[in-house]
Amino acid sequence: MTRATKKNRIDRNSPIPIYKQIKEIIIEELKAADSEGHPAITEGELTRRFHVSRAPVRQALKELADEGYVYRERAKGTFPVQELPVHPPNLELGGLVRYFREQGMDCNSRILGLERIVPSDDLRELLRLNREDKVLRISRLIYLTNRPLAWTQTYLFVTEDFQPTVDELEEMQSVFLLLESELGISITRGDHQISASGANEEEAEVLDFNIGDPVLVIETKLYTRNNQLIGWRRAVNIPDDYKVSFTVNR
Amino acid sequence: MTRATKKNRIDRNSPIPIYKQIKEIIIEELKAADSEGHPAITEGELTRRFHVSRAPVRQALKELADEGYVYRERAKGTFPVQELPVHPPNLELGGLVRYFREQGMDCNSRILGLERIVPSDDLRELLRLNREDKVLRISRLIYLTNRPLAWTQTYLFVTEDFQPTVDELEEMQSVFLLLESELGISITRGDHQISASGANEEEAEVLDFNIGDPVLVIETKLYTRNNQLIGWRRAVNIPDDYKVSFTVNR
DNA sequence: CAGTGGTCTAGACCACGTA
DNA sequence: ACGTGGTCTAGACCACTGT
Numbered sequence: 001m002t003r004a005t006k007k008n009r010i011d012r013n014s015p016i017p018i019y020k021q022i023k024e025i026i027i028e029e030l031k032a033a034d035s036e037g038h039p040a041i042t043e044g045e046l047t048r049r050f051h052v053s054r055a056p057v058r059q060a061l062k063e064l065a066d067e068g069y070v071y072r073e074r075a076k077g078t079f080p081v082q083e084l085p086v087h088p089p090n091l092e093l094g095g096l097v098r099y100f101r102e103q104g105m106d107c108n109s110r111i112l113g114l115e116r117i118v119p120s121d122d123l124r125e126l127l128r129l130n131r132e133d134k135v136l137r138i139s140r141l142i143y144l145t146n147r148p149l150a151w152t153q154t155y156l157f158v159t160e161d162f163q164p165t166v167d168e169l170e171e172m173q174s175v176f177l178l179l180e181s182e183l184g185i186s187i188t189r190g191d192h193q194i195s196a197s198g199a200n201e202e203e204a205e206v207l208d209f210n211i212g213d214p215v216l217v218i219e220t221k222l223y224t225r226n227n228q229l230i231g232w233r234r235a236v237n238i239p240d241d242y243k244v245s246f247t248v249n250r
Numbered sequence: 251m252t253r254a255t256k257k258n259r260i261d262r263n264s265p266i267p268i269y270k271q272i273k274e275i276i277i278e279e280l281k282a283a284d285s286e287g288h289p290a291i292t293e294g295e296l297t298r299r300f301h302v303s304r305a306p307v308r309q310a311l312k313e314l315a316d317e318g319y320v321y322r323e324r325a326k327g328t329f330p331v332q333e334l335p336v337h338p339p340n341l342e343l344g345g346l347v348r349y350f351r352e353q354g355m356d357c358n359s360r361i362l363g364l365e366r367i368v369p370s371d372d373l374r375e376l377l378r379l380n381r382e383d384k385v386l387r388i389s390r391l392i393y394l395t396n397r398p399l400a401w402t403q404t405y406l407f408v409t410e411d412f413q414p415t416v417d418e419l420e421e422m423q424s425v426f427l428l429l430e431s432e433l434g435i436s437i438t439r440g441d442h443q444i445s446a447s448g449a450n451e452e453e454a455e456v457l458d459f460n461i462g463d464p465v466l467v468i469e470t471k472l473y474t475r476n477n478q479l480i481g482w483r484r485a486v487n488i489p490d491d492y493k494v495s496f497t498v499n500r
Numbered sequence: 501c502a503g504t505g506g507t508c509t510a511g512a513c514c515a516c517g518t519a
Numbered sequence: 520a521c522g523t524g525g526t527c528t529a530g531a532c533c534a535c536t537g538t
Binding site for chain 3: 292
Binding site: 249 | 318329331332342438439440442443444447448462463464465466467475476477487489492493494495498500
């Protein structure tokens with residue numbers, strides 16, 4: 001720590017829980033640390049520093065460990081991970097365009113299609129729909145520096161009164177945000193399946209790619225908070241620019 | 251619940267923590283449930299049933315939620331997820347062969363190469379090695395029903411006295427298990443990057459595939475428990491049979 | 501209103517690592 | 520011997536949901 005004034009106070013009147021405040025403070029300090037020393041955070045230290053009990057301190061450290069900021073070793077201590085985790089939201093749901101923009105990259109998207117259709121047999125079966133049910137289909141092409149990056153097709157089983165416009169969708173950058181603000185439905189779980197295949201004719205045309213050239217396909221089952229399967233998405237990605245990265249801790 | 255005798259007792263003398271015992275019992279009951287009713291587990295119910303305090307019950311339910319067995323809604327309750335999670339260990343580290351075998355599938359593997367080599371410049375830089383350092387390279391071809399499924403090349407920076415034989419490796423099905431039992435080093439974190447590409451000449455030959463046909467490539471940085479980068483792995487997978495699947499909860 | 505999960509307190513005992 | 524994180528107890532108050 002290079003001469004930094006450390007925050008030693010928790011705001012007990014804040015609506016933000018104590019453990020979250022502690023988390024934020026620690027993340028800030030990890031970022032500020034010049035990766036030289038090994039500040040070795042301990043529970044005792046934090047309880048004394050903030051005058052709180054162990055529970056919020058433990059919850060903070062637990063979540064930091066889960067998120068890859070620190071690792072904990074019994075009887076040794078809690079240590080910062082060298083490279084702080086970055087989270088390209090490859091597999092988060094929505095918000096890809098916004099993420100690239102935040103990285104200062106030239107990224108935008110265009111809605112290719114927006115309609116209510118009768119789903120294919122496979123999709124109807126997957127979503128367990130009746131014969132007469134229709135789904136909302138949103139087809140979106142995402143560009144990075146003016147070159148196609150990914151083509152996503154999202155199918156949602158929602159009430160007819162959810163009628164987003166193309167403008168709204170391009171504005172919001174994510175159907176899911178719109179779903180949340182308009183219907184109060186949030187998508188909180190995604191079952192992803194990643195595979196590689198050769199671009200078919202349609203995909204090649206949309207992505208301005210060659211037929212048969214390898215593309216990365218991510219298919220996702222979309223679930224609401226109460227774990228109702230509400231939709232499905234297929235994303236076809238140009239592999240040169242689009243890679244999925246993430247971390248698995250054991 | 252179809253007339254099942256419920257376990258209502260925790261073994262307080264067991265070395266297994268209470269919350270884990272509770273977790274196991276709940277998982278069993280979720281599996282046994284005929285997916286009809288919605289047993290709605292609550293904290294109060296469990297504390298009364300097992301005569302324990304809230305802490306272990308909360309820890310059990312928290313982990314079950316993290317693992318996708320249940321979801322929790324404030325002021326409403328804790329509810330089972332319809333489809334119980336399955337965990338194909340695509341991205342777990344090692345043990346792929348064992349997994350397929352447990353599924354009753356005909357899966358085996360062959361060691362194609364096992365040697366200590368001077369790493370490429372890229373790899374040396376990635377692992378931050380000195381010019382004279384050597385790494386252990388293990389090349390393994392995995393078959394499913396006698397057809398090539400995946401080709402993995404694992405590079406580990408370990409002391410010279412770790413000298414596994416081909417037999418040991420084919421026996422153990424995973425270098426990582428061997429590492430753990432021989433040197434006490436466990437690999438606990440993997441940073442994965444997934445992409446698609448066309449098979450190059452070498453990959454095509456090894457996998458008995460066509461040059462340029464799409465393959466799924468998973469490159470992984472391997473870390474020990476103290477988050478030391480100890481190795482790197484490149485897995486080239488036949489996409490018809492090998493898909494990566496996993497769940498993201500928010 | 502009673503019941504739920506979310507947060508917090510102030511203690512306790514333990515296994516394990518370091519010195 | 521001492522400090523660490525892991526587990527547990529027995530309370531407490533809160534916001535929110537259902538009736």
